Every structure is written in C-alpha cells, then in structure tokens.
Amino acid sequence: MSARLESAAAAPLAQASVTAHAVARIGSIDILRGFVMVLMALDHVRDFFTDARFDPLDLSQTNAPLFLTRWITHFCAPTFVLLAGVSAYLTGRRCTRAELSKFLWTRGLWLVVLEVTVMSLVWTFNVRYDHGLFLQVIWAIGVSMIVLAGLIHLPLPAIAVCSVAMIFGHNLLDGIEPQSFGAWAPLWSLLHVSAPIPHAFVGYPLIPWIAVMSLGYCAGALYDMEPQRRTQWLIYFGVGSLTAFVLLRTTNVYGDPADWSLQSTTIHTLLSFVNVQKYPPSLQYLLLMLGFAFLWLAVLESARGRFSEVLRTFGRVPLFFYVLHIALAHLAAGLIALAMGYGTAMLSDDFMSIPQLWGFGLPVVYLAWLLVVISLYPACRWFAAVKRRRDDWWLSYL
Numbered sequence: 001m002s003a004r005l006e007s008a009a010a011a012p013l014a015q016a017s018v019t020a021h022a023v024a025r026i027g028s029i030d031i032l033r034g035f036v037m038v039l040m041a042l043d044h045v046r047d048f049f050t051d052a053r054f055d056p057l058d059l060s061q062t063n064a065p066l067f068l069t070r071w072i073t074h075f076c077a078p079t080f081v082l083l084a085g086v087s088a089y090l091t092g093r094r095c096t097r098a099e100l101s102k103f104l105w106t107r108g109l110w111l112v113v114l115e116v117t118v119m120s121l122v123w124t125f126n127v128r129y130d131h132g133l134f135l136q137v138i139w140a141i142g143v144s145m146i147v148l149a150g151l152i153h154l155p156l157p158a159i160a161v162c163s164v165a166m167i168f169g170h171n172l173l174d175g176i177e178p179q180s181f182g183a184w185a186p187l188w189s190l191l192h193v194s195a196p197i198p199h200a201f202v203g204y205p206l207i208p209w210i211a212v213m214s215l216g217y218c219a220g221a222l223y224d225m226e227p228q229r230r231t232q233w234l235i236y237f238g239v240g241s242l243t244a245f246v247l248l249r250t251t252n253v254y255g256d257p258a259d260w261s262l263q264s265t266t267i268h269t270l271l272s273f274v275n276v277q278k279y280p281p282s283l284q285y286l287l288l289m290l291g292f293a294f295l296w297l298a299v300l301e302s303a304r305g306r307f308s309e310v311l312r313t314f315g316r317v318p319l320f321f322y323v324l325h326i327a328l329a330h331l332a333a334g335l336i337a338l339a340m341g342y343g344t345a346m347l348s349d350d351f352m353s354i355p356q357l358w359g360f361g362l363p364v365v366y367l368a369w370l371l372v373v374i375s376l377y378p379a380c381r382w383f384a385a386v387k388r389r390r391d392d393w394w395l396s397y398l
Contacts, residue, residue, distance in 0.1 A: 177193075256282040
C-alpha cells in the first residue's frame with residue numbers, strides 16, 4: 001500500500017479514535033456522582049421519616065449519630081455542582097464553543113423551570129405553593145449553567161481566577177444585609193443570603209455556587225492529561241483545600257460565620273470544628289467538601305467491581321434519580337403515615353408541615369433510605385441503557 005493510501009486509510013481511524021475518546025464517559029466521574037446521589041437520598045429520606053424536630057447540627061440538642069447523618073450529606077451539593085462544571089468541559093470537547101454555550105443556557109433554563117414545577121410537586125404533592133417556591137440545588141445549578149454559557153468564551157485561566165476569587169472572597173460580603181438594598185432586597189437574597197423572599201424561599205443563593213461550577217469547568221482540563229499526572233493534580237488540589245480549611249478553621253480568622261469552640265465533650269468539640277455553614281456555603285465549607293471531592297476523584301480513578309458499577313449506573317442518570325427518589329420517599333412516608341392514623345397530611349404537604357408526633361429514629365430512617373435506593377436501581381439501570389443506546393437530543397436534558 002502506498003504512503004498516500006496508508007495515510008488516507010489511517011485518517012478515518014484516527015478521527016474515530018478521537019470521537020470515541022470524546023464521547024466515552026469517564027468512570028470515576030460517574031461513580032462519584034452516583035455516590036453523591038445515593039448519599040443525597042439519605043438526607044431527603046431523613047427529612048420525611050425523622051422524628052427529630054430540631055436541627056441535627058444544633059450541638060445543644062443533637063447527638064453524634066444524628067449530627068453525622070446530616071453532616072455527611074453536606075458533601076453532596078458542592079461535589080455535584082463541581083462535577084456539573086467538569087461535565088460541561090468534557091461536553092465541549094465534542095462540539096464548538098457556540099454549541100456548548102447554547103446547550104448550557106438552554107439546559108440551565110430547563111432546570112430552573114423543572115425546579116419550580118416538577119420538583120415543587122414531588123416535594124409537596126400539591127400545587128398550592130403554601131410556602132412559595134423552593135429555590136434549591138436544581139435552581140442553583142440551572143442559573144450557574146446559564147452564567148457558565150457566557151463565561152466559557154473567556155480564556156480558561158481567566159475563568160479559574162474569577163472562580164477562585166469568588167470562592168475565597170464572597171464571605172467578605174456577609175455583613176451586607178438585604179434590607180440595606182430597600183426594594184431590591186430580594187435580589188440580594190437571590191445572590192448571597194439564604195432567606196425567604198416574596199413568593200419563594202432561597203435555599204441556594206447563587207454566590208458562590210456559580211463559582212463552584214466554573215471551577216469545575218476549569219478542573220475539566222485535568223481530563224486532557226494522562227491518568228497518572230491527573231491523579232497527582234487531583235491529590236494536590238484535595239490536600240491543598242483540606243490544609244487551607246484546617247488553617248482557617250483552627251484560627252477562626254475568616255471563612256465561616258460561626259467559630260468553632262470547646263464543648264463539654266471531646267466528640268462535641270470535634271463536631272463543632274467541622275460544623276461549617278452550608279446555607280449559603282462558607283469558604284471553609286467549600287474547602288472541606290471540595291477537598292474531599294478532589295481526593296475521591298483521585299481514588300476512584302482505579303475503582304472497579306460490582307459496587308462501583310452500581311454507583312456508576314446512578315451517576316449516569318442523576319436528574320432521573322433525583323426526581324424519582326424524592327417522589328418515592330414522600331409517597332412512602334405519606335402512605336405509612338396514613339396507615340398509622342396520621343391522616344393525609346404527609347401526602348399533601350411537604351416535610352416542613354408534617355404531624356408533630358410523626359417520625360422514626362435513625363435505624364428506621366436508614367432502612368427506608370436503603371429501600372428507596374434499592375427500589376430505584378432497576379429503573380435507573382433501564383434509563384441508563386436507553387441513554388447509551390440512543391442519541392436523541394432531548395436525552396441530554398434528562
């Protein structure tokens with residue numbers, strides 16, 4: 001075969017290799033995303049099934065098992081938002097920047113609509129909007145995607161600098177109260193304060209979640225590296241984040257509204273040390289949780305086995321799992337409450353309006369969590385298979 005013919009024959013093979021590399025899913029990302037979804041389900045099942053009528057993180061009332069059950073789920077939101085940014089970068093490897101920008105803002109808009117319609121319905125099982133709209137993690141991801149659609153037109157180093165500056169600097173704004181803006185107060189709550197506004201409750205203000213997603217987009221460039229080098233950088237970022245957390249937390253100088261303090265017992269002192277603010281997320285909270293996320297991504301580079309495959313299945317269909325697990329947990333709690341004589345309150349209200357005597361201890365909460373996750377696995381496995389077989393455009397929005 002002539003050199004020209006060999007070159008012509010090799011070109012399609014090379015293009016096929018690049019395309020296959022671009023569309024291939026990265027196992028460690030799917031596994032970690034799946035783990036986050038399963039862990040997130042624990043928090044939401046607890047919301048519907050718990051008998052605790054106080055904040056599990058309130059050290060004056062809680063105990064270590066209840067505190068940790070709530071606290072470990074703090075890992076979920078930052079990791080999920082970070083991975084959404086990484087996925088956006090990986091999506092950009094197989095399309096133009098203009099195409100990626102269009103995908104991000106349309107999918108982001110879709111997620112915002114989903115939050116105030118479908119998610120409101122599965123949380124409350126009614127359309128009365130008794131407490132107004134709940135602007136939670138799906139809303140924050142949606143708006144962050146819309147902002148990222150514009151940011152991707154900047155050079156990657158500029159995005160990284162802006163992301164780090166917002167994450168490290170946003171606590172400087174903590175002293176600004178919404179009331180200082182007068183009629184514009186709700187806008188400041190949407191941006192930086194977790195608080196009720198007219199017709200809604202802002203659970204996830206946009207600062208600094210936007211920066212977490214754009215940081216994830218920059219971290220996506222690590223997946224252009226060879227695996228060994230990428231693992232080293234993930235470890236550097238993880239250890240660096242955790243070191244910064246320990247330094248800031250130990251000194252109580254900056255990065256979280258509530259200082260840690262010595263408690264009546266050693267275990268409560270340790271709980272105080274890690275009890276960082278999630279709503280809105282403080283710098284110390286993000287350093288701690290994102291530090292763990294980077295280290296887990298490094299560890300999962302070599303993950304194999306049946307359990308990893310189960311998590312990977314959940315991680316391939318995160319939005320599908322997210323909607324269904326809340327609906328199933330709510331329905332199960334409502335039917336059990338109805339059978340136990342609590343009426344239909346659990347079936348027609350959200351977890352903020354549950355009967356006073358309703359609920360169970362942690363063993364039942366954990367059992368309910370496992371049953372919800374196990375019950376959803378066949379449906380998630382089916383939908384993941386559908387997404388592998390088909391390339392319909394609308395599947396990328398689910």
